[in-house]
C-alpha cells in the first residue's frame with residue numbers, strides 16, 4: 741500500500757471515530773456529523789465555519805447555496821470538489837447557526853489537526869472571519885487579511901494559510917463576487933509554489949490507525965476520493 745493510501749485509511753479511521761463523537765453538547769442536536777469531504781491527499785484544503793441546516797441533514801460540507809458558489813469558484817481555477825478537501829472548524833451544526841462556542845471548538849480541534857496531519861495539504865484556505873481568526877490566532881478582520889498568504893504551524897504540519905471571504909458573504913453582497921474570483925486566481929498561483937519546509941520529522945510519530953470499511957459507511961467513505 742502506498743504512503744498516500746495509508747494516510748487515507750487512517751483518515752477513514754478518524755472519520756469512524758468522529759461519526760460517533762459525543763465530546764460536546766452539539767452531539768445531542770446534530771443530525772449527522774459533517775466530517776469533511778474530498779480528496780484525502782489534496783494539496784488544497786478549505787476550512788469553513790460550521791455546518792448549516794442542509795449540511796447537517798446530508799452529512800456533507802458546503803452543500804447549500806454557499807457550496808454552490810464554492811463549486812463555481814473552484815471551476816474557475818480548473819478544480820472541483822474531488823480535487824480538494826473541504827472541512828469546517830466544527831463538525832456539528834450549532835443550533836440556529838449561532839457562532840461556535842469555545843467548548844465546541846476545543847472538542848473538534850484534535851479532529852481538525854488530524855485531518856491536516858493525514859491529508860498533508862500545501863495550502864489551507866480559510867473561508868471567512870471565523871475560520872481565519874481561529875486558524876491564524878490573529879483577530880484582524882477578514883477584509884484586511886484576505887488574499888494574503890501566511891505560513892502557520894498547525895499541529896504537526898507547516899502550511900501556507902490563504903484567507904478568503906466566506907462564499908456566503910458574496911451571496912449577501914454581490915459586488916464581492918469579483919473579489920472572490922481574484923482571490924481564487926491568487927490561490928491557484930499559490931498552489932504552484934513549493935510547500936513550506938516541514939522541518940525535521942517528529943521523533944516518535946503517532947501510530948497510523950486503519951480498519952476495513954463497513955457497508956453502512958460506504959456513502960460517507962466515498963467522499964474521500966483518491
Ligand code: URA
Nearest residue numbers: 788789790791801802
Ligand atoms: N458554511 C460553512 O461555513 N460551512 C459549511 O459547511 C456550510 C456553510
